[in-house]
Amino acid sequence: MELLDIIKPENQVFCKTKLMTDTPLSYCPGCGHGTAHNITMEVIDEMGIQEDTIGVAPVGCSVLAYDFMNIDMTQAAHGRAPAVATAIARTWPKKYVFTYQGDGDLAAIGTAETIHACNRGENIVIIFINNGIYGMTGGQMAPTTLEGMKSSTSPFGRDIKTMGSPLKMTELVAQLPGTYFVTRQAVHTHKHVRKAKKAIRQAFENLKLNKGISFVEIVSNCNSGWKMTPNDANEWMVDNMFPYYPLGDIKVNGKLK
Amino acid sequence: MAKVKGAIVVDTEVCKGCEVCIPVCNDNVILMSKEVNRKGYHYAYMENPEACTGCTNCAIVCPDRAISVYRVKVST
Amino acid sequence: MSELKLMKGNEALAEAAIRAGVDAYFGYPITPQTELIEYLMNEQTEKRTGMVCLQAESEIAAINMVYGAASTGKKVFTSSSSPGISLKQEGISYLAGAELPAVIVNVVRGGPGLGTIQPSQADYFQSVKGGGHGDYKLYVLAPSSVQEMSDFVEDAFDIAFKYRAPVLILSDGLIGQMMEKVKLKPQKKRRTDEEVIKECGSWATTGKTKNRERNIITSLDLQSEKMEARVHRLMKKYEQMEKEDLRFEKIQCDDAEYLIVAYGSSARISQKAVEMARAKGIKVGLLRPITLFPFPKKQLFKLADQVKGMLSVELNAGQMVEDVRLSVEFKVPVEHFGRTGGIIHTPEEILEALEQKIINNGTIRHHKTRESSIL
Numbered sequence: 001m002e003l004l005d006i007i008k009p010e011n012q013v014f015c016k017t018k019l020m021t022d023t024p025l026s027y028c029p030g031c032g033h034g035t036a037h038n039i040t041m042e043v044i045d046e047m048g049i050q051e052d053t054i055g056v057a058p059v060g061c062s063v064l065a066y067d068f069m070n071i072d073m074t075q076a077a078h079g080r081a082p083a084v085a086t087a088i089a090r091t092w093p094k095k096y097v098f099t100y101q102g103d104g105d106l107a108a109i110g111t112a113e114t115i116h117a118c119n120r121g122e123n124i125v126i127i128f129i130n131n132g133i134y135g136m137t138g139g140q141m142a143p144t145t146l147e148g149m150k151s152s153t154s155p156f157g158r159d160i161k162t163m164g165s166p167l168k169m170t171e172l173v174a175q176l177p178g179t180y181f182v183t184r185q186a187v188h189t190h191k192h193v194r195k196a197k198k199a200i201r202q203a204f205e206n207l208k209l210n211k212g213i214s215f216v217e218i219v220s221n222c223n224s225g226w227k228m229t230p231n232d233a234n235e236w237m238v239d240n241m242f243p244y245y246p247l248g249d250i251k252v253n254g255k256l257k
Numbered sequence: 258m259a260k261v262k263g264a265i266v267v268d269t270e271v272c273k274g275c276e277v278c279i280p281v282c283n284d285n286v287i288l289m290s291k292e293v294n295r296k297g298y299h300y301a302y303m304e305n306p307e308a309c310t311g312c313t314n315c316a317i318v319c320p321d322r323a324i325s326v327y328r329v330k331v332s333t
Numbered sequence: 334m335s336e337l338k339l340m341k342g343n344e345a346l347a348e349a350a351i352r353a354g355v356d357a358y359f360g361y362p363i364t365p366q367t368e369l370i371e372y373l374m375n376e377q378t379e380k381r382t383g384m385v386c387l388q389a390e391s392e393i394a395a396i397n398m399v400y401g402a403a404s405t406g407k408k409v410f411t412s413s414s415s416p417g418i419s420l421k422q423e424g425i426s427y428l429a430g431a432e433l434p435a436v437i438v439n440v441v442r443g444g445p446g447l448g449t450i451q452p453s454q455a456d457y458f459q460s461v462k463g464g465g466h467g468d469y470k471l472y473v474l475a476p477s478s479v480q481e482m483s484d485f486v487e488d489a490f491d492i493a494f495k496y497r498a499p500v501l502i503l504s505d506g507l508i509g510q511m512m513e514k515v516k517l518k519p520q521k522k523r524r525t526d527e528e529v530i531k532e533c534g535s536w537a538t539t540g541k542t543k544n545r546e547r548n549i550i551t552s553l554d555l556q557s558e559k560m561e562a563r564v565h566r567l568m569k570k571y572e573q574m575e576k577e578d579l580r581f582e583k584i585q586c587d588d589a590e591y592l593i594v595a596y597g598s599s600a601r602i603s604q605k606a607v608e609m610a611r612a613k614g615i616k617v618g619l620l621r622p623i624t625l626f627p628f629p630k631k632q633l634f635k636l637a638d639q640v641k642g643m644l645s646v647e648l649n650a651g652q653m654v655e656d657v658r659l660s661v662e663f664k665v666p667v668e669h670f671g672r673t674g675g676i677i678h679t680p681e682e683i684l685e686a687l688e689q690k691i692i693n694n695g696t697i698r699h700h701k702t703r704e705s706s707i708l
Contacts, residue, residue, distance in 0.1 A: 016322035030275030034320025080397035087401030
């Protein structure tokens with residue numbers, strides 16, 4: 001069986017969604033952002049809602065998300081995406097509105113916007129990439145940086161006494177009645193990617209019910225920030241991030257698990 | 258039972274040589290090329306094309322969606 | 334048919350917004366403008382016209398909500414007072430940079446810091462010199478009556494959408510909280526989503542349809558050439574504003590030997606001072622800038638050939654006086670008078686200041702007239 005007999009259009013079982021542009025991703029090799037972008041757009045593609053989806057990009061590594069996501073998007077000031085999305089969802093109730101944010105954006109400067117959007121139960125999806133570091137600015141400590149984890153602003157490791165504990169934002173928002181679906185996923189293996197995509201699909205489907213926010217955290221690697229190769233970073237993530245940020249659904253259909 | 262044959266096509270210019278696809282391939286199909294692409298990245302290629310079943314594991318974990326997957330049923 | 338009502342400035346503005354077919358308001362309580370959001374909530378705007386009305390968790394969240402709705406082409410505004418407007422500055426810079434139409438209302442109170450809740454005009458610099466970062470300006474309307482608080486809402490939105498730019502209505506605690514007769518315009522139908530898409534679909538994020546590329550709202554340009562082009566595009570707008578949308582009022586200036594320059598509540602009080610001066614035989618005129626940007630530079634430059642001196646009357650420690658001096662290019666003395674801390678100056682105080690600082694001070698500087706460099 002010659003390769004050329006296999007590689008035929010009719011035999012194709014997987015390729016990039018057309019809801020991702022052809023602009024090369026600006027992310028570092030092996031970064032979870034790329035995977036998260038793609039499964040989000042694959043969900044929107046499969047639901048056939050490109051015309052009714054409006055995305056809100058943050059400030060951080062994914063500030064340029066609108067260069068890659070082939071939908072209407074607006075770029076929010078650092079931390080303010082949930083507020084921006086709130087207004088879009090309120091003035092366009094039939095649209096599918098989502099924010100895509102990093103840990104600095106969502107859990108540091110944007111804490112109030114995150115908590116209050118969740119508390120109001122806005123009809124939006126929040127996709128939250130947690131890689132425990134500020135990537136865009138070169139690897140500083142983030143609210144989710146683990147204890148003892150080195151960064152350019154915690155060069156001797158995060159010291160709980162002076163820098164506080166890593167923030168479990170997802171568990172926090174799960175306590176708010178306004179959140180309907182809260183889950184934590186990952187995208188470093190094919191199994192995890194499939195689950196994460198299913199969760200994102202669930203989140204977007206929930207928008208039809210208008211019963212509150214769907215909050216999907218994706219724990220991801222940051223190869224340049226953690227100063228590791230992608231596969232080493234993924235292993236380190238499993239050994240260190242997952243114990244503190246356990247994967248799985250935290251709240252489904254408005255009920256805590 | 259019908260055997261399945263697969264193959265992947267890697268967009269060698271999009272691939273950033275991150276190697277995340279390698280550990281998820283149960284059949285050790287993929288390795289990194291000796292050559293580098295325009296950006297200086299080694300890129301993924303099928304070292305053992307015969308072993309590929311077209312399961313798409315590598316493609317869906319690839320952050321840059323550099324891999325397209327093909328699969329065809331083969332009557333033994 | 335239009336209606337005549339007795340209303341507070343803040344409430345007249347809120348009612349005018351509903352009648353102007355505004356789509357959304359995002360606010361936060363702060364004296365002296367809280368009546369605005371209270372009025373809107375009491376009117377149940379969602380029921381009346383479908384207008385969204387939401388109290389945000391902070392002024393920062395509110396201005397970013399404005400940014401969100403504005404990015405989709407909806408007519409949206411917010412209001413606050415001085416400290417809250419300081420919190421909104423980054424968002425306002427984003428609105429300018431991303432070229433989004435929106436209206437911001439500042440009902441100024443005494444500052445700096447927490448300051449006081451009484452009226453002030455000490456946010457002039459923040460308003461016209463750019464309170465946020467970067468090369469941008471705000472089109473600033475300064476109402477001096479409850480009627481103008483009402484009328485300027487629709488004017489502000491017209492400018493905002495004409496230029497795709499944020500517009501500031503700079504009021505103060507006095508105008509915001511005093512009651513006056515106001516003639517309200519009839520209810521204008523709010524645009525349907527289809528009408529919004531038709532009007533703004535070329536740039537707004539209303540959902541990427543098959544027949545067009547995706548729309549992106551951003552103020553980010555990492556390539557300097559593109560960023561410079563963006564800045565030049567903004568500057569062109571401001572030049573056009575200066576050419577086409579400058580607004581001011583001249584009161585008894587034709588025979589004036591001295592000129593008072595004042596806006597908003599100070600203009601009201603200065604009119605009384607002009608009357609009192611003329612009763613004493615002193616020919617004083619008043620130039621009231623209605624837009625603070627664009628500023629009536631040419632008009633002041635011309636008047637400087639006619640009058641012997643000017644007094645800039647503002648409820649602050651001296652801010653607009655600098656722009657008056659720049660406009661007249663020091664051809665005549667320009668001095669400032671203004672109470673601060675929330676105290677409202679009286680006509681008598683203004684007249685006294687005019688006499689002391691301009692008329693009697695004897696140090697009239699003579700300059701030969703020449704073509705102005707800044708016009």
